[in-house]
Amino acid sequence: MTPLPQLVLTILGALFCIGDVALLGVLLTWQERxxxxEARWRRLVRGVLPATAVLLGLLLLAFTQLMLLWSNR
Structure with a gap:
C-alpha cells in the first residue's frame, strides 16, 4: 500500500475515534441532566450502558484496524 492512502485512512480513523469519544461525552451529559x-438511573440502564458498550466496541475495532494498517504484514 502506498503511504498516501494509508495516511488518509489513518486520519479518517482518528476522526472516527474522536467522534466516538465525543459521542460518549454527550451520552453521559444527557444521562446526568x-x-x-430515578430518571438518571433509568437513562443509565436503558440507554447509556448499551450505547457505551457498542461505542467502546467500535473504538476498539477502529484502534485494531489502525494498528493492522500500519503493521508490517
Whole structure:
C-alpha cells in the first residue's frame, strides 16, 4: 500500500475515534441532566450502558484496524 492512502485512512480513523469519544461525552451529559435520580438511573440502564458498550466496541475495532494498517504484514 502506498503511504498516501494509508495516511488518509489513518486520519479518517482518528476522526472516527474522536467522534466516538465525543459521542460518549454527550451520552453521559444527557444521562446526568435527567430531572430526578430515578430518571438518571433509568437513562443509565436503558440507554447509556448499551450505547457505551457498542461505542467502546467500535473504538476498539477502529484502534485494531489502525494498528493492522500500519503493521508490517
Amino acid at each position: 435527567a430531572a430526578s435520580p
